[in-house]
Amino acid sequence: METNGTFEIHAEAEEIVARKDVSYYVSHILFGRVFRIVLLLLFILAILIPIVYIASTSLKEPIEIRVSGALLPTGPITTINWIKAFRNVPLVRYLFNSTVVAFFSTILVLVIAVPTTYSIIRFKTGGWFFPAWILGTYVMPPIVVSIPIFAMVKMVGLQNTLLGLLLVHTMANMPIAVWLMDSYIRAIPKELEQAAWIDGYSKFDTLRRVVFPLIRPGVLATGVICLILSWNEFLFALILTYGVQSNTFPIGISRYVGEHGLQFGEMSAAALAGIVPIYILVFLFSRNLVEGLTRGGVKG
Amino acid sequence: MNATIEKYTPKLMVLPTFVILLIISLVPLIYVLGISFTDSTISKPFNDFIWFENYKKALTDEVFGDSLVNTLIFAFVVTTIQTFLGFVLAFAMQRERKLSGVLRTLALLPLFTPPVAIAMIWRLIYDPNQGMLNYYLVKWGLTNAPIAFLGDKTLAFPSIMLADIWQWTPFCFLLCLAALQSLPRDPYEAAMVDGASAWYVFKRLTLPMVAPQVIVIFLFRFLIALKVFDLIYMLTFGGPGNTTQVASFYIYRVSFKQFQTGYGGALSILVLILISVLATLLTKGRELLLKRVE
């Protein structure tokens, strides 16, 4: 393939010289193979450098972090930051809390969002207004509704519990889940369902037995996205949780910011401890995630 | 009986979502609207009904004005750069099948890094004395003294934008890639037969066909960018001066730092009105644009 590529470039160059077509020349410089590869490699570097940097910082000696911002450790490598991070902050407990909240809120979101989206698309329930309302809710800055939501959660006595937070996450992620599921359900030919109705299936059974198997990839992608959104959520977790028993991971690590005599090494280790599980999910489901995100985003 | 259930099934299916929307948007909005007409503090909700005093105050509040302008600048600049970069990269990527799998997976990473961790990473990168950016700037002789990116009145906002661009460009890239890959093949084959130049093909074929979808990507991202909060909260607290003050953060400050929940409610309502107007204008604008293209 490599030799082929070189050959291609040569051939293209000869052609350009032969035709002396300036606009053709310009476009080839712009989108020529070498240029393309360089551009993409730069993109990969740009994505990776900050991540590599935080990983390397978590392995540097605390004193080295104070004097050198080099990308990779120049001195000896140490695990002291990791040990300290796990000792000074109940990271294990935060990770547990985040897992519970993310997992159950995602299940709830899916159970509610799939029938809703189906009903909106197939039966036009709620007309134009309902979908618009859902999207509008997604665009609204969460800070605007934080105080009343806090009051309501408190009213039902769920403040400072994982249950309270996971219910709020369920509600907060509902609009985006409907928005993501939309294109999957739209893509299913109506004829299939009509055939099912003729066979005597109820509307609900049609959804369960005919539609659901077809939209599984979409449900999966939506599920993983909601899982990650909940894992990363900051503002509601900040307001609704107090102590160790309900603080999620983002709140836990935000504690490191502003510490008297802040330790960047410990911060990096703590941050990575919460990022790694997410990255594993991303690698496992990258295909579904790309599919889910792009279908939701580019539809007219 | 069964027939009744069957008839109402569609309504029953949306019922839970309807209830959820009531709880997370309608009820809170009524609450916020109510409180915005009062002189409430956090310990005295619905204190003293004062009609439009809070709104009058908001209209003369310079910091609020600045924060709105900053929010719009932020959303516009980052969205433009992200969409442009995302498109160029996606276009370059189209013909590199080998890299595509790797790059798509990598592109998901910034998107799914917790914003708190992103802020932490960039805070470390920008640190004048221990950070990577200054380390290399000084080492390579590009600057004599380290630069405090987050403390400089002209650099602070662009620095925050850069962190946001790092996080969201991959998102725009993935969407643009999907848009490009969904284009029909036939017109290209026809153009090739005619021997049209690559630039001509791009200008006359690719761009017009992909434009509507790119505009959607821009709009979607723009509306999300208006919500920016975490990065400001973790990186600059709106400073230095008010150079990075944005609407969400200002509302947070008024409500939770100064405890003026009534005034915070009024600001919230104004911001919501602004966002709704923008969203409507942008969608209408897009429809007009599409008509003209056709």
Add this chain to the structure above:
Amino acid sequence: MKKLTLVLSVFVVLAMLLAACQPAATPAPEKPAEPTKAPEKPAEPTKAPEKPPEVSAAVNKEVCSGKTIKFLTIQPHNVAAQNLQTWFQEVSGATVELIVVPYDNVIEKAVLDVTSGANEVDVVEYWYPGLGTLVESNVLENLDQWYVDNAGWLKADDFFPTYFDTFTKIGNSRYGIPYDGDMHILWYYKPLLEKYNLKPPATWDEYLNVCKTITEGEKGAAYGCAIMGAKIPLILIGTYLNRLGSYGGSFFDANGKPVINSPEAVAALEGLVEQSKYALPTASAVAFDEALGGWFTGKVGMVEFWTDLGSMTDDPTASKIVGQWGVVPLPKGPGDKGKVVASVNAGFGVGVSTGSKNKACAFEFLKFTADPETAKRYNTVVGGIDPVRKSTLEDPKYIEFVGKEVADAIREAHKNAVAWPTSALWFKLQEPLNDNLSLALTGQKTPKQALDDTQKAWEDLLK
């Protein structure tokens, strides 16, 4: 789909494992709360006002054993709070849970906890300028009777007068006890000053000269001074107050009217802006961490900082300048009005939340924290807690811990302390000041303009 099932099961197993690792689930100790309510009553101090004051601070085990109390504390004091937690659990049989929040969130967390009715918190550590806000929102228990009842061992006159009223008193009542005294003094790095043959400054003019000389001489390798000017009230207003006080200015006059644009106040801000030009770049982004980063690596000649910096600096795992520092009081302001001050930037008290569900035990915790003997213990570990009692400062173990030089500096500083306002309005007032100081520091407003605007904003808010 198989993959999903796999991942989900991994998640569930992981969750169970994590749960197993953390047996510290709370519900168990909460159960006996109701049956054991009876012994609470006799312990209540208000029941027997004629009873003689308690002579011992010994913790009453009966009201605490089996109970759980929650202590709201700030991140920088996490280690100190963990010590208190361990010690108190040993003597009381109670379980103490820590709710740790960033230092600039503690007041909002406490207010929200009580006004919302969440009532999770039993004991509150508060930043003292927020005291008025807390009392206005009815977050803290009135301690007047408690002070009477416990006068025997409490020895209130042992508290530094500088802290006692400021940290605990609103109107005629007390709502807390002093916990962490926090004054700024001037720290300097000897090798850098000696290199240029400079003496530690006694006036702000000398300070500017020292800072300028070193910064210009080092050409970026080091800086004469670090100035904390990040836009966080505790930091930026603290830095400004170090100058405002010594220039002879103040926030309010004797009648409580704002005088923040007085000639002294403007001169103090002009001084700050001028000094910041030579400080560790860039003053407007320097908070604790940035200043400490420069200080620990010997890149900074002088820094205004709290009195616990010495013990932190002498930790060789964090610092490269062990034993090479000195301390002096903050510089004196110019002219007739100029004086030496020590500003009480930061500083924390501890009180009992009105929403506490375990008040009897919360009061025992308060007692334990206020006990002079406990204070001697937590002041001699690295944890960011500085003495609030004269007896702690004179304790040989403490002097050995911080070094004689620092102890002397603290003693000296108490003669000239200036404190922040603690009125309920202060949290509204500090934001415009914070904004305008930051604007002046970045050159977007002149110092005069910035303070005129603050004065106007304050007059509007106080109307």
